[in-house]
Amino acid sequence: MSIILSINHQQSSHCETGVVATLLQSKGIAMTEPMAFGLASALTFAYLPFVKISGMPLIAYRMPPKTIIKKVCKKLNINLETRKFSNPDAGMQALDDELSKGNLVGLQSSVYWLPYFPEDMRFHFNAHNLVVYGKNDNDEYLISDPVFEHPVTCRAQDLKNARFAKGALAAKGLMYVIRDVPENVNIAPIIKPAIKKTAKMMNGLILPYFGLKGIKHMANKIRALEGKPAKYTRLYLAHIVRMQEEIGTGGAGFRFMYASFLEQASKQTNTPLLLECAQHTTVVGDLWREFAMQAVKYCKKRSDVSLNDIALTLEHVAEQEAKLSQLLIKATK
Amino acid sequence: MKKQHVPQDNSKSYQGQNKLLYAVDDNGHYEGVKSSGWEVESFATQLAVDDLNEQTEYALQQAHAGEVSPLAYHMLARRFDIASLSAATGFFQWQIKRHLRIAIFNKLNDKQLHRYCDTLKISRETLLSLPSQ
Numbered sequence: 001m002s003i004i005l006s007i008n009h010q011q012s013s014h015c016e017t018g019v020v021a022t023l024l025q026s027k028g029i030a031m032t033e034p035m036a037f038g039l040a041s042a043l044t045f046a047y048l049p050f051v052k053i054s055g056m057p058l059i060a061y062r063m064p065p066k067t068i069i070k071k072v073c074k075k076l077n078i079n080l081e082t083r084k085f086s087n088p089d090a091g092m093q094a095l096d097d098e099l100s101k102g103n104l105v106g107l108q109s110s111v112y113w114l115p116y117f118p119e120d121m122r123f124h125f126n127a128h129n130l131v132v133y134g135k136n137d138n139d140e141y142l143i144s145d146p147v148f149e150h151p152v153t154c155r156a157q158d159l160k161n162a163r164f165a166k167g168a169l170a171a172k173g174l175m176y177v178i179r180d181v182p183e184n185v186n187i188a189p190i191i192k193p194a195i196k197k198t199a200k201m202m203n204g205l206i207l208p209y210f211g212l213k214g215i216k217h218m219a220n221k222i223r224a225l226e227g228k229p230a231k232y233t234r235l236y237l238a239h240i241v242r243m244q245e246e247i248g249t250g251g252a253g254f255r256f257m258y259a260s261f262l263e264q265a266s267k268q269t270n271t272p273l274l275l276e277c278a279q280h281t282t283v284v285g286d287l288w289r290e291f292a293m294q295a296v297k298y299c300k301k302r303s304d305v306s307l308n309d310i311a312l313t314l315e316h317v318a319e320q321e322a323k324l325s326q327l328l329i330k331a332t333k
Numbered sequence: 334m335k336k337q338h339v340p341q342d343n344s345k346s347y348q349g350q351n352k353l354l355y356a357v358d359d360n361g362h363y364e365g366v367k368s369s370g371w372e373v374e375s376f377a378t379q380l381a382v383d384d385l386n387e388q389t390e391y392a393l394q395q396a397h398a399g400e401v402s403p404l405a406y407h408m409l410a411r412r413f414d415i416a417s418l419s420a421a422t423g424f425f426q427w428q429i430k431r432h433l434r435i436a437i438f439n440k441l442n443d444k445q446l447h448r449y450c451d452t453l454k455i456s457r458e459t460l461l462s463l464p465s466q
Contacts, residue, residue, distance in 0.1 A: 011351075011352075011353045011365070011367070012353060012365075013352070013353045013354060013355065013365070034355065034363070052416055054381075054385075054414055054417075055414065055416070112411075112412060113454075118346060118347060118348035118350060119348070120345075120346035120348075120378055120379075120382050121346060121378075122412065123412055124412060124413065124417050124421070147352065147353075148350065149350060149351055149367070161454060165421070166420070166421040166422070166423075166452065167417055167420040167421035168417070168420050234380060235380065235381065235384055237377075238376075238377040238378075238380040238381055239377075239381065241373065241374065241377035242374070242377045242378060242381060245371065245373070245374040245377070246374060246377075246378060250352075250353065250354055250355060251334070251354045251355075251368075251371075252334075256334060256354060256355040256356065256363075257355050259355065259363060260355040260363035260364075263362065263363050278363070279361075282334065282357060285334065286334055289334065289373075292373050292374070292377075293373050295377075296373045296376050296377060299376065299377075299380065300376070
């Protein structure tokens, strides 16, 4: 079978927000990637020592996978059908069936088993998102993967492996299709409550691993590296930088994307104060990048940066995030 | 970050791809800007990738020397560690640690071997053998 559905592929910073924007736009809703991110109150910080990625703690700058698509659809009253499969062949058949009905299909998948990813970026992360928009005669699926510049193709067997990879965050073949969309979608009224929620979340939950407390906790962890083996220290710092900057975050742990959202939010709600918030978010994002630069300088041993210097920069980031939280609360009153 | 400050460092790990960042233009507006890489990020990536390759190479040497089972090499070659392989195969971590010993690996039955082959997407012959050094 050969099917090509019409799709407007656009490169995004992040997979899940990109998929949401693409799917909603295909239904005629003016949704941008940063807007999807902001509406889902997805910005956060979490340092999770008990979730290990190659022996290192999980550091997250966004809410857990699937939060964005679920929240955006719920808030906008969009009927999203999600399905998981215990049988991989049934999962592939269901995908083909949806395509032949003319529906774009969102999929959750592993990064490692998608051959079109650059070799050095392939690791066992099971919560990547992409949109399938067709299939060609060579048994290859046509894929709009939001973090790539152009649409890609993927052999059926590879896509099956990627959808049904087991392990942490296993997708179990998760696929989602938008069924119904309300006639009038009004985004403006839900913007401010979403921002307020982010502002509150940044102040942290009870545990020391989230929000501002989490950032300070990570600063202390960096100080505690003093005296640890040099190799471990370098790998630990490199790990933080990768979590913050590597594929899928859009840089600075999503802070720039959030700033872009605030700019759009300011316009849509006619709130000049939110533009000020956007500018301050840019400052915060720049600080995160400076922190990454310092950490890498330390790894290269090319300058006199100390672990304490890096921790101090991070604490400065935390102070500025605290200020941002206050600004956001003020702007949404 | 200003648009003109978006790094264009042609990172090797991007393999010629670009990624999208949001940056501020001259009028203070945000827009998506393509970046061919950032030296800081690619250094961190490279450090981690080099470490993995080193571990894999070392496991291959050890396996050739008969100190560990071929599973030690195949696990790392597919970018798994004991924790992630445990999550993906359903074996406990202590079981996998035992399977890294040759004497115990050699006694694994077909069903157990199949679980590894299925997760690592390699044939039984490959799992039981090693590439030359």
